[in-house]
Amino acid sequence: MPGYIIVGMQWGDEGKGKTVDFLTKKADVVARYQGGNNAGHTVVVNDQETVLHLIPCGILHPDAQCIIGNGTVIDPAVLIQELDDLAKADCEVKGRLHISEAAHIIMPYHKALDGAQEEARGENKIGTTNRGIGPCYADKADRFGIRFGDMIEPETFKQKVKEVLDFKNTILTKAFGKEALDYDAIIEDYSRYADRLREYAADTTLMLHKAQQADQNIVYEGAQGAMLDIDHGTFPYVTSSTTMSGGVFSGAGIAPNSIDGVIGIMKAYCTRVGEGPFVTELHCETGEALRAAGHEFGATTGRPRRCGWLDMVQIRRAVNICGITSFVLTKGDVLGIFDTIKICTAYEINGEVTDEFPTRLAHIESAKPIYDEFPGWESDISDCSSWEELPENAQKYIETIERLSGVPVSIVSVGPGREQTIARNNPFGN
Ligand code: GDP
Ligand code: IMO
Ligand code: MG
Secondary structure (H helix, E strand, O other): OOEEEEEEOOOOOOOHHHHHHHHHOOOOEEEEOOEOOOOOEEEEEOOEEEEEOOOOHHHHOOOOEEEEOOOEEEOHHHHHHHHHHHHHOOOOOOOOEEEEOOOEEOOHHHHHHHHHHHHHHHHHOOOOOOOOHHHHHHHHHHOOOOEHHHHOOHHHHHHHHHHHHHHHHHHHHHHOOOOOOOHHHHHHHHHHHHHHHHHHEEOHHHHHHHHHHOOOOEEEEOOOOHHHOOOOOOOOOOOOOOOOOOHHHHHHOOOHHHOOEEEEEEEOOEEEOOOOOOOOEOOOHHHHHHHHHOOOEOOOOOOEOEEEOEEHHHHHHHHHHHOOOEEEEEOHHHHHHOOEEEEEEEEEEOOEEEOOOOOOHHHHHHOEEEEEEEEOOOOOOOOOOOHHHOOHHHHHHHHHHHHHHOOOEEEEEOOOEOOOEEEOOOOOOO
């Protein structure tokens, strides 16, 4: 029952979408297990770019079954837009997309509260995607949440909204001075969404168990990155779900012994969107050069991504919490513009040198990066199709990452396109 977890090694946008699409060539099932439409996963096939926020990136392979698991949070309007966009691109989804009845639904008050809370935080804002993710997960933990299975049952849905809306409106109007939301309008919109999405409802956990029993290849598509994990990330500058690999067990309902490996997707440098500490961030021309060469603008919000060098202190922490068995290294091609490339190997915190990632926010915020320097390859590697074709300095850069992490780089991505991928060792077979 081969099952591989795809997990971002940094603060998201590492190239998970591209990797999932690449692996799906040999996979039967692809499942999202956490996050919502805060994610933006880009796939490029024949120069055609598709950005998916909720539907797994396996959908572009006509034979793959795709699951939106119980641990995700779903904005039904966004999902319907995504279905419409796929239909326009002649991608047939019916019979292949399955939505967990236990996944929680993002409601209008979640989005309103996300915005209002950020406004109230002022300078201390988190820089969320403003999609209602945090308030939706909070309601799940608070047991106020409304699940997909509730939304598609008209009477249950009306009852649930009735129970919760007054309470939410009180918070919106009294605590934040915002407008109250209208019950009838919500029921009307969500009844339409329910009619459109009802046919996709499934017990996705059971489906995954059956796929495992049938020995099918399963890819679990993580969203965000390990450093945005609600427990292990740079709290409070994190998202509201378990983004590290362990999130798959609760978020999909599968067992640890059904996993064969955990694939860490790592950008050859580092980016972050939103607020929060970023030890290797470059506030100079080099950072701007990375942003320009790497087209580092958010796939969901369009915000410019903050850019910096690869941070192996942070990566080793991500490796250890996620149990990474191999890496996919993406965007090494972007580094072709530099004559010298840096990797952070340790931090200096309050005059002391450490190679361990701190948990305390103040320590992360005050950490100064200590770098090793490497000669660049100063060439375009985006047409390389084998390890041997990569310039020697690029090979050395990759081998350094392997040495510093103890994890093999099994796939090297040299461009956004599906074919721009060097598989040294595809987990599903080369
Ligand atoms: P995700 O959220 O992890 O799926 O990543 P995003 O899609 O948000 O951002 C990654 C961006 O880099 C997308 O625009 C991809 O098309 C692009 N990309 C992925 N891999 C590579 C690569 O190896 N080289 C280059 N130049 N771009 C890449
Ligand atoms: P993918 O899957 C990058 C960031 C936001 C913000 C913080 C909290 O494409 O890698 P939220 O809306 O989740 O409450 O925002 O998390 N964030 C992401 N950054 N890529 C993502 O997803 C992200 N999803 C959330 O920018 O800093
Ligand atoms: Mg993204």
